Amino acid sequence: MGRMSSKTAAAIEAGGGSALVAYLPVGFPDPDTCVEAVVAVAEAGFRVIELGIPYSDPGMDGPVIQAATQEVLDTGFDLQTVFDTVQAVTERTDAAVLTMTYWNPILQYGVDRFARKFAAAGGAGLITPDLTPENAGEWLTAAERYDLDPIFLAAPSSTDARLASAVQHSRGFVYTVSTMGTTGARGDMDAAARRLAGRIGEAGQRLGKPIARCVGLGISKPDHVRDVLSYAEGAIVGSALVTALREGGVAGVAEKAAELVSGLPSASDSVS
DSSP states (O other), rough: OOOOOOHHHHHHHHHTTEEEEEETTTSSSHHHHHHHHHHHHHHHHHHEOOOOOOOOOOOTOOOHHHHHHHHHTTOOOOOOHHHHHHHHHHOOOOOOEEEEEOOHHHHHOOOHHHHHHHHHHTTOOOOOOOOOOOGOOHHHHHEEEEEEEEEOOOOOTTTHHHHHHHHHHHEEEEEOSSSSOOOOOOOOOOHHHHHHHHHHHHHHHHTOOEEEEEEEEEEESSSHHHHHHHTOOOEEOOOOHHHHHHHHHHHHHHHHHHHHTTTTTHHHHHHH
């Protein structure tokens, strides 16, 4: 397709093929603190950052993230905050910075315009939970034009055809949804995630397109990280970091990030 290399894939590969991915709502608890929190998490060892765009009807988010994004919306929010945050973070870290967004805000802003400004700010790509590849023609064209990674979701309920489509059209990784509910910290990880990661791996082999699998929804402890990275390339942490940021500020989220990084395969082998 004549694409440049994926920033997201490169970030995962830089971690030896095992990466932690952080989800934080953009602008929470305020824009400046959000930047400091993201930089702290990246410096702790998270190689990929997802900045969640606040949305008034977040169907997939659990209560912790919903409460945080509602606070951002209540104080007034516009997409310029996303571009400013991405630029501030990418100037200070080498983490790949994605945004996770429901599709309507991007559609209203203008797909090409958003992609252009996001790429100019140093962004790596978009995760689009409510957009399927079949309906993503305009976004896929813009992603190609501005060298951004389109990242689609796969769930345990996904048919083989839908899985193949997610693998075919995603770049960087496939967002592997481990459970059927909303996001939120859970005590034990779901065996469905392991099966789904296996199915994505098989689809990648069939299509001649191996792609990283990053598992989200429920990761809050180092042993969750170890478990997920035994069968996938990325572990996505959201609610646990948002809670740490809410309760302990930047220092709190940095401490939680460092705790989770201890679950990386390289952490136990390293002598540093």
